[in-house]
Amino acid sequence: MSTTDLAQGSGPDSSARKIKDRVVTEQDARNATEEARDTGESRPSFAKGIYLGSYNLDLIRSLPAPDPAEEARAEAFLEELAAYCRTLDGRLIERTGVIPDEYLRGLADLGVFGIKIPRRYGGLGLSLLHYGRALMLLGTVHPSMGALVSAHQSIGVPEPVKVFGNDEQKQEYLPRCAAGAVTAFLLTEPDVGSDPARLRTTAIPSEDGSEYVIDGVKLWTTNGVIAELVVVMAAVPPHGESKGGISAFVVEMSSPGITVENRNNFMGLRGIENGVTRFTNVRVLAANRLGREGQGLKIALTTLNTGRLSIPAMCAASGKWSLKIARGWANAREQWGRPIGRHEAVGKKLAYIAATGFALEAVFELSAELADAGTKDIRIEAALAKLWASEMAYNIADELVQVRGGRGFETADSLAARGERAVPAEQQLRDLRINRVFEGSTEIMHLFIAREAVDAHLSAAGDLAVADAPLGAKAKAAMKASGFYGKWLPTLAAGKGSVPTSYAEFGILAKHLRFAERASRRLARSTFYGMARWQAGLEHHQVFLGRIVDIGAEIFAISASCARAMNIRGKDPEEGRSAFELADAFSTESRVRIETLFEELWRNSDAADRKVSKGVLDGRYTWLEEGVLDASEGTGPWISETARGDEPKENLHRWYR
DSSP states (O other), X not given: OOHHHHHTTOSHHHHHHHHHHOOOOHHHHHXXXXXXXOOOOOXXXXXXXXXXXXXXXXXXXXXXXXXXXXXHHHHHHHHHXXXXXXXXXXXXXXXXXXXXXXXXXXXXXHTGGGSSSOGGGTSXXXXXXXXXXXXXXXXXXXXXXXXXXXXXXXXXXXXXHHHHOOXXXXXXXXXXXXXXXXXXXXXXXXXXXXXXXXXXXXXXEOTTSSEEEXXXXXXXXXXXXXXXXXXXXXXXXXXXXXXXXXEEXXXXXXXXXXXXXXXXOOSSOTTOOEEEEEEEEEEEEGGGXXXXXXOHHHHHHHHHHHHTTHHHHHHXXXXXXXXXXXXHHHHHOEETTEEGGGSHHHHHHHHHHHHHHHHHHHHHHHHHHHHHHOSSOOHHXXXXXXXXXXXXXXXXXXXXXXXXXXXXXXXXXXHHHTXXXXXXXXXXXXXXXXXXXXXXXXXXXXXXXXXXHTHHHHHHHGGGGOTTOOHHHXXXXXXXXXHHHHHHGGGGSOOGGGSTTTTGGGXXXXXXXXXXXXXXXXXXXXXXXXXXXXXXXXXXXXXHHHXXXXXXXXXHHHHHHHHHHHHXXXXXXXXXXXXXXXXXXXXXXXXXXXXXXXXXXXXXXXHHHHHHHHHHHTTXXXXXXXXXXXXXXXXXXXXXXXXXXXXXXXXXXXXXX
């Protein structure tokens, strides 16, 4: 920062104040997100093709075969991990709300904190597929263990350093992470969620450019309570010739000025080390910055692309466990002279759990294999996998509780105390609920995927999709759009799905793939109709866009399930027959959901709901709230003033090793 800047009242305090006090408009938020998008991706994407009516199954069938030596090495690790996990007590974690330090040290000794870190940096260097399988094991001991490892390795220090770090940073941090230095990713703030343009944490550069001073508060810092290293997203003000912007820094948690002010507690994930972290004049060397100034949001989004796949992995694990419990209970519990599973009302739930559980694993494995291959753009695949898996796994958990009846509502410890099998079905329901919020809520994922899915339409529409564009610009844009759509729309009229012999090699599953291809073209046409109808207003029809995204997610899941069944049959014909049964059942169920979603695109209650929603916000229905007590009233503001407070608090950070 120059002496001229300081003389004009643009010193560190002034720069930080401007960032903290600035008013962020809707356009500012949109611009920040748009600037962070990767628009230069040229690799093909199967999922993106689904939304454009270009259903190319070859993109997910031509994946490279795994290296036998690497497979053997990975399987040996997973066997060792499974043996160790059998010695751990998940119910102890649930009762105490803490993962014992000796458990963490055991994971470190096995190399769990370096599963994805390259071997040259001391890690295991395993694939994303095997990393996900490790999370499946850890998550079934207790989900907070899976969350800890995922927050460390999927979005914590290892991934952004591996992708964006320079050689010195990789040599400095990756071996430490692999050896057991727990890490965290700090983006969210008390009043900042999926809208990073509102970021208030600042990183003020020193005059000589050798360091930054970080100030601010971060909320929901998973692993922050026990982390040794963290990645912090902070806003750098413009200085000199630099525009500044949101930037990423690797910070030592031992640095003076860092305080973990609160260990947050939740309805589930009771062992999670999640806290509120305050930075007060924390000095960080410029050498600790990842990438360029202003590249932080891009780093965050890129990290999340594959980081999100940890959630589908653990959702697949919950599906497997739910099936095991449902099968055992539905055979053991009798009602009206036969096992409850033999009654159709319960049997249908068993079928849903089995078929959807099969699809959950198919979606995770396909997405992970695509990411490992590195030849495809998997941004939409990863986002769809996270979105769809988090919703479906929760539905399965809810159905399991229903199948278990009163025992599904009872805690495992209570069941054990009266001599029954300690099945934590209610705990699973609580633990899974956060996955619909973690790493992008369902609503945010709908918008993110929709933005990528309609990118071709927005590019073709140009100023037609800009609300305040002048009429002349809109007229030119209309001419350009007519040329694009004149060539594109005819391609949606017919395809392989209309040919009865297409996908014949899939046997009984061929009809589902033909449906998927037809549905892909229908989806593309529906998106076009929405674009033509609302133009610039399409972005405000978020429920419509959500249905568009959900249809694509179901098509993706059908495709993954059929492909997985085919692969299983190629390895084991007997197991393949049962896999085909599951893929057939799932695809049939999914097709019903797809048809319903298509119907709801144009016949729905959206307009009435918008009117009522506005009435709620305007206070028109406050009379409906009368007659009850609100125990939360007077306990504090809706959003805490933590970010603006400066009272010192006890530091709750601890070291596990």
